Amino acid sequence: MPSRLEEKVVTPQVLREWALPDPQGDKKARGTVLVVGGSRFNPGAALLAGVAALRAGAGRLQLAVAADAAVPLSIAVPEAKVIGLPDDDDRVPDELLELAADADVIAIGPGLDDIGHTTVLMRETLGAAAAGAGVVLDAYALGALSKDASLLPQKRAVLTPNITEAEHLLGRDPGGDLAAAARDLAERYHAVVSLYGHIAEPGGGAWREESADAGLGTSGSGDARAGIVAGLLGRGADPAQAACWAAFAHAVSGQRLAPKWGRTGFMARELVDEVAYTIATV
Numbered sequence: 585m586p587s588r589l590e591e592k593v594v595t596p597q598v599l600r601e602w603a604l605p606d607p608q609g610d611k612k613a614r615g616t617v618l619v620v621g622g623s624r625f626n627p628g629a630a631l632l633a634g635v636a637a638l639r640a641g642a643g644r645l646q647l648a649v650a651a652d653a654a655v656p657l658s659i660a661v662p663e664a665k666v667i668g669l670p671d672d673d674d675r676v677p678d679e680l681l682e683l684a685a686d687a688d689v690i691a692i693g694p695g696l697d698d699i700g701h702t703t704v705l706m707r708e709t710l711g712a713a714a715a716g717a718g719v720v721l722d723a724y725a726l727g728a729l730s731k732d733a734s735l736l737p738q739k740r741a742v743l744t745p746n747i748t749e750a751e752h753l754l755g756r757d758p759g760g761d762l763a764a765a766a767r768d769l770a771e772r773y774h775a776v777v778s779l780y781g782h783i784a785e786p787g788g789g790a791w792r793e794e795s796a797d798a799g800l801g802t803s804g805s806g807d808a809r810a811g812i813v814a815g816l817l818g819r820g821a822d823p824a825q826a827a828c829w830a831a832f833a834h835a836v837s838g839q840r841l842a843p844k845w846g847r848t849g850f851m852a853r854e855l856v857d858e859v860a861y862t863i864a865t866v
Contacts, residue, residue: 591763591782591792594828599866604641604829605820614643615818618687619811620680620705621694621723622649624671627657629695629723632804632852633811634664637691639859640815640833646687648680649695669705676708684709689718691814693725694807703728706735716740718817718826721775722810727752733773741775742823744810750779763790776823778813778831785824793828795835797847804852809834812859833862 592598607613617637622630627649634645644665649657651668658666667679684690690713696702702724710719719741721729726745729735730752743753750758750765753773758765766784769777776785783791812833816826837858841850 591790594783594791594793594832596832596866599829599832602825602828604816604825604863607643607819611643614641615688615718615815615820616644616646616686617642617689617691617814617818618646618648618683619694619814620648620669620690620692620709621696621807622647622653622657623695623697624650624652626695626697627653629804629807631657631661632807632856633691633694633722633814634661636808636811636856636859637689637815637818638663639856640812640819640830640863641860642689642815642818646683648683674704676704680709681712684712685714687713687717689720689814689817691720691722691810693720693722694810696724699724699727699731703732703735710735710737713738718742718814718823719775720744720810720814720817722806723749729753729773730755736773736775739774740817740823741773742813742817742827743769743773743775743777744806744813744827745769745777745779746806747780763792766790776827778809778827781831781835783824783827783831789824791824791828791831793831793835795832795839797835797838797842799838799842799846799848799850800835800855802848802850802852805834805855808852808855808859811856829863829866832866833859837862
């Protein structure tokens with residue numbers, strides 16, 4: 585493990601030596617991922633995260649999204665069980681709590697757009713989840729966490745902030761040293777942090793993924809990355825391993841698309857379709 589003062593570069597060789605679990609048996613052996621997100625006006629974010637989780641190797645997918653989006657998403661992603669969430673901020677359906685209690689991994693945030701609603705969803709959903717469940721927090725879930733760190737009781741967790749979200753979580757501008765910012769966040773929230781290619785875990789482990797290019801800065805890209813992390817956690821990876829593999833798979837999937845679309849012409853949905861092949865050919 586690298587010291588607190590250095591980052592280990594994530595390369596194919598490093599990943600091959602840190603091989604992902606290869607579960608045997610049926611789909612349950614590869615984990616059940618529950619994605620909680622997809623507001624009325626942004627349901628596609630949950631779709632991207634969920635399909636990315638499946639492409640990364642998760643066995644079962646469940647989506648909890650705005651009620652208006654539930655039926656369309658159940659058709660768009662026939663592999664998933666989809667439930668609708670009421671617009672009332674104070675109500676969390678029992679069905680969601682039941683799914684949370686049985687999920688191996690819960691990803692919260694993709695497509696949510698109201699901090700109050702997100703806070704309620706996090707408190708109730710993660711409160712119902714097992715202590716050992718994997719958790720991925722993205723987007724508005726990170727904003728909620730910045731206001732109340734107790735919303736994340738699980739220790740097997742990965743945070744995937746962008747620069748703005750990192751600023752909220754830190755309470756300051758992260759500045760130019762993103763490696764240091766990632767380490768500070770990991771210690772503060774007792775979770776693995778993946779911040780623009782810089783991955784840090786509590787206790788000092790730190791890694792750097794160097795394959796990313798400008799094309800990853802596209803709408804929905806972060807949702808896809810959060811889903812990849814969730815899928816890898818589902819198949820049994822530990823949080824730091826999942827974050828490192830996901831950062832590499834996300835970046836190299838973009839590299840694979842560049843010859844066809846150029847550095848900045850591909851879309852997040854196309855990134856998702858490359859993930860399984862990228863992971864399989866490391």
